[in-house]
Amino acid sequence: xxxxxxxxxxxxxxxxxxxxxxxxxxxxxxxxxxxxxxxxxxxxxxxxxxxxxxxxxxxxxxxxxxxxxxxxxxxxxxxxxxxxxxxxxxxxxxxxxxxxxxxxxxxxxxxxxxxxxxxxxxxxxxxxxxxxxxxxxxxxxxxxxxxxxxxxxxxxxxxxxxxxxxxxxxxxxxxxxxxxxxxxxxxxxxxxxxxxxxxxxxxxxxxxxxxxxxxxxxxxxxxxxxxxxxxxxxxxxxxxxxxxxxxxxxxxxxxxxxxxxxxxxxxxxxxxxxxxxxxxxxxxxxxxxxxxxxxxxxxxxx
Ligand code: SF4
Ligand code: SF4
Numbered sequence: 001x002x003x004x005x006x007x008x009x010x011x012x013x014x015x016x017x018x019x020x021x022x023x024x025x026x027x028x029x030x031x032x033x034x035x036x037x038x039x040x041x042x043x044x045x046x047x048x049x050x051x052x053x054x055x056x057x058x059x060x061x062x063x064x065x066x067x068x069x070x071x072x073x074x075x076x077x078x079x080x081x082x083x084x085x086x087x088x089x090x091x092x093x094x095x096x097x098x099x100x101x102x103x104x105x106x107x108x109x110x111x112x113x114x115x116x117x118x119x120x121x122x123x124x125x126x127x128x129x130x131x132x133x134x135x136x137x138x139x140x141x142x143x144x145x146x147x148x149x150x151x152x153x154x155x156x157x158x159x160x161x162x163x164x165x166x167x168x169x170x171x172x173x174x175x176x177x178x179x180x181x182x183x184x185x186x187x188x189x190x191x192x193x194x195x196x197x198x199x200x201x202x203x204x205x206x207x208x209x210x211x212x213x214x215x216x217x218x219x220x221x222x223x224x225x226x227x228x229x230x231x232x233x234x235x236x237x238x239x240x241x242x243x244x245x246x247x248x249x250x251x252x253x254x255x256x257x258x259x260x261x262x263x264x265x266x267x268x269x270x271x272x273x274x275x276x277x278x279x280x281x282x283x284x285x286x287x288x289x290x291x292x293x294x295x296x297x298x299x300x301x302x
Pocket of ligand 2: 023034277278
């Protein structure tokens with residue numbers, strides 16, 4: 001079968017926007033490169049599958065630690081990489097925490113890149129909690145792709161994945177926290193779509209928790225205008241203590257994952273070639289040249 005993202009049903013204006021984006025176009029991912037800048041160390045929610053020592057599973061593989069860059073270092077890295085890898089079309093911020101839990105660092109980085117190289121596409125991945133309040137700034141900067149990780153639209157299920165959120169300077173636990181997260185995610189999605197920003201939704205498939213619910217999530221986010229849904233497998237590494245509180249939480253099998261993707265496919269464009277890159281990935285998809293552009297090298301240059 002087809003192991004790549006399908007985009008055949010997409011309207012022309014969306015096709016035009018994604019044709020040179022390595023993550024969204026199966027043709028483009030052989031020809032264009034992407035780079036993640038790890039400038040956002042903090043997070044504003046807790047996911048059971050995260051233990052904070054590793055990159056955010058919004059986009060990345062948990063279990064790898066990226067060097068956190070200061071905005072000046074990140075801007076320098078982006079421009080250096082863009083100058084040496086001509087296929088570089090997209091720069092994203094995806095952690096290692098949540099990009100919008102650190103808005104000052106994230107926006108300073110985007111702004112610096114925008115000023116010096118207006119040709120680079122900017123994208124961002126977030127859990128969505130603080131998304132609505134930043135939509136105007138994202139639009140003003142010309143960020144045209146945002147990924148929101150949405151694991152449920154039902155607070156009962158959400159509370160089993162996200163034990164708390166940081167909301168108005170306090171931790172809100174359980175159902176109430178999950179309700180806030182879900183409503184912020186849906187509101188952010190609607191606002192972005194209304195303003196013409198492309199929204200992809202990531203969901204982490206967690207057997208016995210949200211596996212049977214994700215089809216409904218897929219339908220809902222499509223209705224609201226997300227253009228792509230990426231169901232990612234839970235990566236549960238007991239050695240790293242992932243999935244706190246649910247010891248022995250297993251990963252989905254390949255067969256379960258592809259059955260769920262097939263089930264969602266009828267309703268939604270499914271992404272099949274996301275590699276869950278680390279928060280400082282550099283290069284073509286499936287390739288990682290982050291070592292060549294490490295912090296030590298950047299500091300030598302700066
Ligand atoms: Fe960890 Fe990312 Fe969840 Fe934050 S949003 S708790 S960094 S997986
Ligand atoms: Fe693209 Fe997925 Fe890698 Fe992000 S994590 S750069 S969406 S392939």
